[in-house]
Amino acid sequence: MSPRTQSQRSHRTDPLGRPPLLLLVPAVLAVALLVVPLLAMLAAIDWRTLPTSLSSAPLRTALWLSLSTSTAAMLVCLVLGLPVAWLLARVDFRGRSLVRVLVTVPMVLPPVVAGVALRTAFGRTGLVGEPLLAATGFAFPFTAWGVVLAHTFVSMPFVVLAIEGALRSADPDYDAAAATLGATRWTTFRRVTIPLALPGIVAGMVLGWARSLGEFGATITFNGNYPGTTQTMPTLIYVTRQSDQDAALALSLVMLVVSVAVLLLLRDRWLGTP
Amino acid sequence: MTSPYSPGLQVDLTVPGRARVELDAEPGAVIAVIGPNGAGKSSFVRALAGLVAADGTALLDGTDLLTLSARDREVGLVFQGQLLFPHLSALDNVAFGPRSRGRSRRDADRTAQDLLDTFGIGHLAGRRPRELSGGQAQRVAIARALATEPRLLLLDEPFTGLDVTAAMALRIELAQHLASFDGVTVLVTHEAIDALTLADQVLVLDRGRVAQHGTPQHVAARPATDHVARLVGVNLVRETDATGVEALTTFSPRDVTVSLRRPEGSARLQWQGSVASAQQHGDAVRLLVDCEPPLLADVTPQAAAELGLAPGRDVWLSVKATAVRRYGSADEDQRGDR
Incomplete structure (x- = not known):
């Protein structure tokens, strides 16, 4: 920004008057509430021991597991969630509202409850888990796939709602235009709807990815906490904190940096707003 | 079928x-x-x-x-x-x-x-x-x-x-x-x-x-x-006779005479009302007169000035019988040129 535009900005007064204090004060408090803990955490980090903490093998294992399971969950959410979002946004079917409510429930469910629910469905003796184990010898709990399943369960509602919003804001008249030009619904979906809603779809995926990365309750309830297979960054931080405060802070810093980096990267590329 | x-x-x-x-x-x-x-x-x-x-x-x-x-x-x-x-x-x-x-x-x-x-x-x-x-x-x-x-x-x-x-x-x-x-x-x-x-x-x-x-x-x-009358810029008057048959009369705003006193001639082609708006239209002034039904009348700028034809002015409108076209409202679907 050049000095000239900066001075123009500082001299500009809002023609509607100053924002009222009654709104300004709570707004400043809200921002402070969100920022202060992060700053406090940065201040509390012991920068001398940081390199040692960061080079620990458990961190690298847990970070890799977190990144890979979150990414896998995001892809599952896309493959399964995008069609749901499209149906909710574009097809007028009986029970649409009910489907939307059902899809949204996990969003308001306490994650620990989600973990218990997943257990009763996909545990070794669960409704789906038992026949699955009998048929294939595979069971979700205590595996990396179990982590992906838990992540998907808690992230999917966010992804579906975000993508549905994006699809709704893409004018359905474009679909109509494509139909009059002879396009099938699949062609329209592929060549018109998706490109128009792409920024919103990507935003929904990022949201889902971030939600997975921080997932703790459902994951630990469903999968336990085994280094290398089910110990993700949040569970590692939780466990470490009980013995080594400094190491827990170092791990938290890594999570903060990863989250902010992804947010900034995608914001510039996709989300458009400054 | x-x-x-x-x-x-x-x-x-x-x-x-x-x-x-x-x-x-x-x-x-x-x-x-x-x-x-x-x-x-x-x-x-x-x-x-x-x-x-x-x-x-x-x-x-x-x-x-x-x-x-x-x-x-x-x-x-x-x-x-x-x-x-x-x-x-x-x-x-x-x-x-x-x-x-x-x-x-x-x-x-x-x-x-x-x-x-x-x-x-x-x-x-x-x-x-x-x-x-x-x-x-x-x-x-x-x-x-x-x-x-x-x-x-x-x-x-x-x-x-x-x-x-x-x-x-x-x-x-x-x-x-x-x-x-x-x-x-x-x-x-x-x-x-x-x-x-x-x-x-x-x-x-x-x-x-x-x-x-x-x-x-x-x-x-x-x-x-x-x-359509508005689109093509003509006046349209509907009348229903005693037997309930509707007749339409159309005429151009150019053919309307504006006066301050009740004019001579057929009462059927006279209307009284007040000027609702006056706007430049080509080289004339087009008046919208608030009578029943609302009608358009074009006058010369000189006439508009002499008669003081500003919004609110009460005026009489009349049109010569030879300048109107009368037809039935059922007169449709006649696609041949004439």
């Missing part, structure tokens, strides 16, 4: 709650559909395109469109506001139809480029819609609708939103294209000039019904609705 094959368009359809339209058009015909907002124009056009449900029949070259899905109809629709795909270039927009109908990419691109060339915008093929002017974008939209070689072309207010110069240029160009188009064209418009210059039939819709149907000359000379 079995019907003997007949080329062109034979429509008798109802869009529930919106419009009921009957129409018969030969190949190559251009039908202008006019009427006020909410008259059912867009519903009619969307029903023909298959975007809203309709009952009845719409035979296009012997095939009932209403039995086909939107994508299977040989119908091209140019939307109000164009709806060009914003993420595709002009070329890809026009090639979208042929490609969706299974043509190869090369083939579709060639068709699209040829069409853009025909519309004089071949050099803009690589541009996105937002990089085009309103007139250019409308040409792309028309080219896109024509690229699938439709037998029926639907144009929903194609000149709306264009500035006067661009609209006039496109009107002239479109007239040339329509002259060589051998399918049926339905043109929804709210401009009298479109109906008069482009169409060979005018369908006037009012509150979801066909209020009048005839040649542009006929409809302009004997308007059946207030809307």
Whole structure:
């Protein structure tokens, strides 16, 4: 920004008057509430021991597991969630509202409850888990796939709602235009709807990815906490904190940096707003 | 229903709650559909395109469109506001139809480029819609609708939103294209000039019904609705005689005499009211006089000044019996020129 535009900005007064204090004060408090803990955490980090903490093998294992399971969950959410979002946004079917409510429930469910629910469905003796184990010898709990399943369960509602919003804001008249030009619904979906809603779809995926990365309750309830297979960054931080405060802070810093980096990267590329 | 094959368009359809339209058009015909907002124009056009449900029949070259899905109809629709795909270039927009109908990419691109060339915008093929002017974008939209070689072309207010110069240029160009188009064209418009210059039939819709149907000359000379009378700039007076038969009287604002005292002559062609507005119209001053019904009168600027014809002024209007045209309101569907 050049000095000239900066001075123009500082001299500009809002023609509607100053924002009222009654709104300004709570707004400043809200921002402070969100920022202060992060700053406090940065201040509390012991920068001398940081390199040692960061080079620990458990961190690298847990970070890799977190990144890979979150990414896998995001892809599952896309493959399964995008069609749901499209149906909710574009097809007028009986029970649409009910489907939307059902899809949204996990969003308001306490994650620990989600973990218990997943257990009763996909545990070794669960409704789906038992026949699955009998048929294939595979069971979700205590595996990396179990982590992906838990992540998907808690992230999917966010992804579906975000993508549905994006699809709704893409004018359905474009679909109509494509139909009059002879396009099938699949062609329209592929060549018109998706490109128009792409920024919103990507935003929904990022949201889902971030939600997975921080997932703790459902994951630990469903999968336990085994280094290398089910110990993700949040569970590692939780466990470490009980013995080594400094190491827990170092791990938290890594999570903060990863989250902010992804947010900034995608914001510039996709989300458009400054 | 079995019907003997007949080329062109034979429509008798109802869009529930919106419009009921009957129409018969030969190949190559251009039908202008006019009427006020909410008259059912867009519903009619969307029903023909298959975007809203309709009952009845719409035979296009012997095939009932209403039995086909939107994508299977040989119908091209140019939307109000164009709806060009914003993420595709002009070329890809026009090639979208042929490609969706299974043509190869090369083939579709060639068709699209040829069409853009025909519309004089071949050099803009690589541009996105937002990089085009309103007139250019409308040409792309028309080219896109024509690229699938439709037998029926639907144009929903194609000149709306264009500035006067661009609209006039496109009107002239479109007239040339329509002259060589051998399918049926339905043109929804709210401009009298479109109906008069482009169409060979005018369908006037009012509150979801066909209020009048005839040649542009006929409809302009004997308007059946207030809307059309306003569009062509004439006065329309309705009278119902003792037997309940409605008669219409139309006359030009130029033929109206404005005076401050009650004039001589037939009381039937006199009205009293106050001036509601006065505006420059060509080299005259056009008055809107608030009488029953509201009437237009053109006076010279000198007369306007001498008589003090400002809003609020009470005046008498009269018109000579020789300057009016009287006809019955049932006088419609007379499509022959006279």
